Amino acid sequence: MQEELLKKVTVSQEKMKQWAQYAPMNCLHKYHLVQAEIARVLSQWFEAEEFYEQAIQGARENEYIQEEALAYELAAKHYLVRGRQKIAQTYMKEAHYCYERWGATAKVKDLETRYPQLFSQSSNVVSTPVRTITGETISNTLHTALDLATVMKAAQAISSEIELERLLSSLMQILIENAGAQTGCLLLENAGEWMIEATCELIEGAQVCATQVLQSTPLANRLPESIVHYVIRTHKSVILNDANREGNFINDPYIQHHQTQSVFCLPLLNQSKLIGVLYLENQLATGAFTPERVSKGDATRTQLLNLLSTQAAIAIENAKLYSKLRASESQMTQFLEAIPVGIGIIDATGRPYYVNQRGIELMGKGVDPAATPEQISEIYQFYVTGTDQIYPSERLPIVRALSGERTRTDDIDIRQNNATIPSEAWGTPVFDEQGNVVYAIAAFQDITERKQAEKLLADYNQTLEQQITERTLLLLQEIEERQRVENALRQSEEQRRLTMDFTYIGSWNWNITENTVNWNDNHARLLGLVPGEVESSYQAWRDRVYPEDIHWVEQAITAALENHTDFEAEYRVIYPDNSIHWLVGRGRGIYNQAGQPVQMLGVILDISEQRNAALRERKRAEQASILEERNRMAREIHDTLAQSFTGILLQVGAATQVLADDPEATQVHLEMIEELARAGLAGARRSVSALRPQLLEEGNLESALHRIVAQMRATTDTALICKTQGIAYSLSTEVENNLLRIGQEALTNAIKYASAGEIRVELVYNETQCILRVKDDGRGFGVGSTPLSGGFGLLGMSERAEHIGAQLLIQSQPGQGTEIIVTINRV
Numbered sequence: 098m099q100e101e102l103l104k105k106v107t108v109s110q111e112k113m114k115q116w117a118q119y120a121p122m123n124c125l126h127k128y129h130l131v132q133a134e135i136a137r138v139l140s141q142w143f144e145a146e147e148f149y150e151q152a153i154q155g156a157r158e159n160e161y162i163q164e165e166a167l168a169y170e171l172a173a174k175h176y177l178v179r180g181r182q183k184i185a186q187t188y189m190k191e192a193h194y195c196y197e198r199w200g201a202t203a204k205v206k207d208l209e210t211r212y213p214q215l216f217s218q219s220s221n222v223v224s225t226p227v228r229t230i231t232g233e234t235i236s237n238t239l240h241t242a243l244d245l246a247t248v249m250k251a252a253q254a255i256s257s258e259i260e261l262e263r264l265l266s267s268l269m270q271i272l273i274e275n276a277g278a279q280t281g282c283l284l285l286e287n288a289g290e291w292m293i294e295a296t297c298e299l300i301e302g303a304q305v306c307a308t309q310v311l312q313s314t315p316l317a318n319r320l321p322e323s324i325v326h327y328v329i330r331t332h333k334s335v336i337l338n339d340a341n342r343e344g345n346f347i348n349d350p351y352i353q354h355h356q357t358q359s360v361f362c363l364p365l366l367n368q369s370k371l372i373g374v375l376y377l378e379n380q381l382a383t384g385a386f387t388p389e390r391v392s393k394g395d396a397t398r399t400q401l402l403n404l405l406s407t408q409a410a411i412a413i414e415n416a417k418l419y420s421k422l423r424a425s426e427s428q429m430t431q432f433l434e435a436i437p438v439g440i441g442i443i444d445a446t447g448r449p450y451y452v453n454q455r456g457i458e459l460m461g462k463g464v465d466p467a468a469t470p471e472q473i474s475e476i477y478q479f480y481v482t483g484t485d486q487i488y489p490s491e492r493l494p495i496v497r498a499l500s501g502e503r504t505r506t507d508d509i510d511i512r513q514n515n516a517t518i519p520s521e522a523w524g525t526p527v528f529d530e531q532g533n534v535v536y537a538i539a540a541f542q543d544i545t546e547r548k549q550a551e552k553l554l555a556d557y558n559q560t561l562e563q564q565i566t567e568r569t570l571l572l573l574q575e576i577e578e579r580q581r582v583e584n585a586l587r588q589s590e591e592q593r594r595l596t597m598d599f600t601y602i603g604s605w606n607w608n609i610t611e612n613t614v615n616w617n618d619n620h621a622r623l624l625g626l627v628p629g630e631v632e633s634s635y636q637a638w639r640d641r642v643y644p645e646d647i648h649w650v651e652q653a654i655t656a657a658l659e660n661h662t663d664f665e666a667e668y669r670v671i672y673p674d675n676s677i678h679w680l681v682g683r684g685r686g687i688y689n690q691a692g693q694p695v696q697m698l699g700v701i702l703d704i705s706e707q708r709n710a711a712l713r714e715r716k717r718a719e720q721a722s723i724l725e726e727r728n729r730m731a732r733e734i735h736d737t738l739a740q741s742f743t744g745i746l747l748q749v750g751a752a753t754q755v756l757a758d759d760p761e762a763t764q765v766h767l768e769m770i771e772e773l774a775r776a777g778l779a780g781a782r783r784s785v786s787a788l789r790p791q792l793l794e795e796g797n798l799e800s801a802l803h804r805i806v807a808q809m810r811a812t813t814d815t816a817l818i819c820k821t822q823g824i825a826y827s828l829s830t831e832v833e834n835n836l837l838r839i840g841q842e843a844l845t846n847a848i849k850y851a852s853a854g855e856i857r858v859e860l861v862y863n864e865t866q867c868i869l870r871v872k873d874d875g876r877g878f879g880v881g882s883t884p885l886s887g888g889f890g891l892l893g894m895s896e897r898a899e900h901i902g903a904q905l906l907i908q909s910q911p912g913q914g915t916e917i918i919v920t921i922n923r924v
Contacts, residue, residue: 099138106135116532123530126155130168137175145175162368166195170208173215186215198369261416265310268409269297273306276361277385278377282320285373285413287313291329293320294373320376321351324362328374334363339383359385365410372410438542439520443470443495445535459520459543461513470496478512482519494524498537501526507544519548607635607684607697609658614638623680623701625672643669643677645816650682658686658694667704677814679705712811745773798833799825799860802840806858813848816855823862832921835897836869839905842894843871843917851875851915865923872916877909894919 110131117124133148149172156165169192176185189212196204209216265283273281283295293314297306316322323346324335337344337360340352351357359379365372379385433440439456443449447470457463460477468476471490479488490496494504507521522541526534603620607613614635618628624641631637639647646668657664664684669677684699749770796804799821806819828836840858847856853875861868891907898905898919909915 103135103138106131110135112532121155122159126152126159126161126164126168129155130164130171133168133175134171142179146172149175162195162199163201166192166199166201166204169195173212182215189215200368261413261420262310264412264416265295266308268412269295269308269310270306272375272377272409273297273299276377277379278359278361279379279381281378282376283373284316284320284325284376286371291316291325291374318351321346321349321357321360323349324360325374325376328362328364329371332364332366332369332371334361336361336386338386355380358383361386365413367410367414372413375409436540438540441495441539441541443473443499443537445499445533447473447496447499447537449473450536456541459518459541460511470499480510480512480517482508482510493539494522495537495539496524498524498526498539499534501528501534509541519544521547601703603701605633605638605684605699605701607699608695609697610695620701623678623703624670625674625676625678641670641672643671645818654684654697657684658697661686661688661692664697664699667708675814678703679708708811716812745770797825797827798836801833801837802858802860805837805841805844809844809848815848815853817844817858818855819858819860821860821862825860825862826923828867828921829924832901832903835901836867836903836919836921839894839897839917839919840869840871847871847873847875847915851877853914863923867921867923869919870916872914874914877911877913877915879909879911 110128113124113128113131117128129148130152133145133152136142136145136148149168152168153165153172156162156168169188173185173188173192176182176188189208193205193208193216196208269281269283272278278299280298281296282293284291285294286292287294293312293316295308295310296312296314297308299306316325321340324337327333327346328335335346337346337357340346340349340357340360346352352360357378357380359382361375361377363375365375377386433451433453434455436453437455439459440451440453441449441456441460442451448466449464449468450466452460452463462477465476473479473493473496474488474490479493480486481488488509492506493509494506497504503523503525505521505523507519509520509522511518511520520541521544522539525538525540527536527538529535601619601623603617603623605614605616605620608615612635614633614637616633616638621628621631621633624638626637626641642650650666650668653666654664656662664686665682667679667681669679671677680701681704682699682701684697686694687696687698689695803819803821806817810817827833844856844858847853851873853873856871856873859868859870859872861870894917895905901921903919903921906918906920907915908918
């Protein structure tokens with residue numbers, strides 16, 4: 098029988114030993130105490146005594162006073178069996194003292210009854226003295242009666258409250274009513290400082306207490322601090338019959354100011370721990386709290402108040418713990434609700450206990466307390482991924498956690514509202530202090546995007562494998578071919594290398610995370626740099642890009658990275674000799690698991706020749722089109738005017754013949770001549786109107802100017818800037834046509850003759866005027882020395898301005914550029 102019991106104890110000790118490794122402050126002394134008992138049973142006396150000492154020391158250091166008392170008691174019994182009564186008496190007294198400090202009065206009496214030989218006679222009487230300070234002496238001679246039934250009822254009322262605010266209010270009213278006090282205060286420790294957390298004042302005539310709780314009021318000037326600190330320091334009660342005239346505290350400022358009479362201040366202790374301080378006061382009578390004995394018993398008011406205060410201390414401690422627990426639960430709930438993954442909790446029986454908001458969104462329902470572990474998958478619609486099979490409940494991570502397992506799975510589909518959500522779940526057990534699973538927690542999240550990415554990756558891998566296989570076969574064929582032409586390849590190797598160099602394809606690698614760039618020598622050359630002289634960097638590339646192009650090129654790169662698309666852009670770079678070259682850049686981003694770009698690879702190629710050739714071809718086509726249109730319009734004008742003027746000539750001849758004979762007929766001919774002339778003039782004007790630029794047909798003056806500037810940028814290295822101020826409005830067709838022609842002529846002349854580094858075209862829309870301004874920083878000329886007919890198209894611009902009633906102003910000086918300003922009033 099003993100062997101079987103020892104085997105069970107040994108198994109339990111293995112578990113206790115494991116707990117002691119993780120939490121020695123809670124479990125190690127328990128392990129030592131059981132080991133001491135095992136050694137005692139096996140008559141291993143010295144080992145037993147060593148383990149007893151370790152258990153006592155561990156319990157004392159970690160403030161487990163009840164287990165310290167038990168270790169002392171068991172050790173005392175051990176020494177009694179061995180006949181060492183003196184040592185046993187010492188250990189038993191220590192046990193008696195610890196039990197008394199713990200508040201186990203029944204156990205104290207039990208020890209005194211069972212081992213009377215180990216305790217002196219005086220220790221057989223348990224008393225609860227209440228020290229009353231009057232002057233410099235402590236007296237226990239005066240007592241007063243108190244209804245025990247009332248006290249028991251009050252104790253029951255106190256212990257029934259668990260909310261701290263309600264407890265303090267009830268406690269103060271009960272104590273005031275049963276202590277004969279006018280006012281009372283309850284002090285609790287808050288962040289290392291003692292504060293007044295409850296006050297109660299008995300309203301005269303109404304027999305009602307006015308109570309305030311949880312105000313955290315400082316002691317200063319509100320209570321006799323010397324009395325309160327004395328009680329806090331000594332854990333002893335203070336009773337003053339007439340505080341203003343006797344005792345050690347008559348000089349306290351509060352007592353002097355308020356002329357306080359009766360005072361009762363006592364500590365609220367729970368297992369020797371100070372929980373609070375109760376201060377009672379009566380200003381109407383002296384000796385209000387003097388303890389006087391009840392005629393038929395040993396109970397006194399102050400002793401029973403001490404008992405009541407002990408109950409209050411326990412209730413306050415429990416209420417604080419309950420308040421902390423509620424706060425912790427509230428905070429934990431806030432944490433769980435803020436987590437962006439679903440959280441589900443089941444209790445030890447496997448029934449749902451809690452689901453956060455994200456979990457409800459994913460599963461379509463919250464806590465179903467009626468669900469058993471076997472029903473969880475069916476109730477919450479958990480399926481095996483890709484099938485119509487209900488997920489086995491015993492395989493759920495949260496159910497497996499009830500067995501102490503920590504698991505993860507990603508083969509669960511959640512179905513709700515005809516939608517399927519692939520999910521990933523983790524199960525974690527929650528243990529109590531004894532190592533038992535009390536809850537199981539599951540965290541789960543939607544992995545739809547990850548599953549899609551995995552499928553894309555699998556498809557890509559399959560395609561890649563197929564391509565690799567095909568490529569491998571191709572490489573085998575190439576190897577055979579290379580073996581046949583190896584000699585020829587050796588001879589052409591140098592030629593191949595030179596060919597690769599002359600392709601002038603530059604490659605680059607941008608590490609976005611570290612913001613570093615690497616490029617090959619061709620890349621440097623395409624930027625107009627000497628390989629090796631300038632370190633490759635993003636800024637070095639940026640410095641070479643044309644200022645007007647860099648912004649939209651960077652926007653294109655950013656957009657490609659954000660949208661996970663390939664980057665492609667044609668842009669200009671400026672060489673150190675100020676020549677302009679066109680490049681085309683292409684790049685592709687590389688992204689991490691979160692979808693953030695970490696790298697970009699790309700190439701650049703010089704396309705200046707292609708663009709120039711395309712530009713030349715476009716200009717040739719435009720010129721041919723213009724020439725064809727001019728020829729057509731010339732034929733139309735010729736035919737229209739020829740017909741009109743032929744009619745005029747005929748009518749003139751007829752008029753000549755009848756001029757002398759018939760004046761009336763002559764007048765008719767002259768009128769027909771005028772009509773024909775007007776018809777010819779109108780036809781000519783229609784033809785001219787048909788020559789309205791195509792750019793104006795596709796938009797307004799503002800857009801036409803911007804497009805002309807954009808077209809001319811491709812034909813010159815001069816920086817062209819076109820800006821509009823104000824809100825654009827429409828002008829007459831003739832005005833817009835002539836303003837566009839003037840602007841085009843001025844811009845063309847500046848590009849051809851000004852040798853300018855920058856030309857600015859500005860179109861200003863004011864409320865009353867429209868202003869066209871073309872300004873360059875070129876060589877300029879003397880306006881006074883250059884007649885309008887002397888070149889630069891000035892005569893044509895002057896005629897056009899005069900034709901539409903506009904004011905033309907030309908400002909120029911040699912070496913300081915030229916500015917042409919056309920101003921026309923808004924009709």
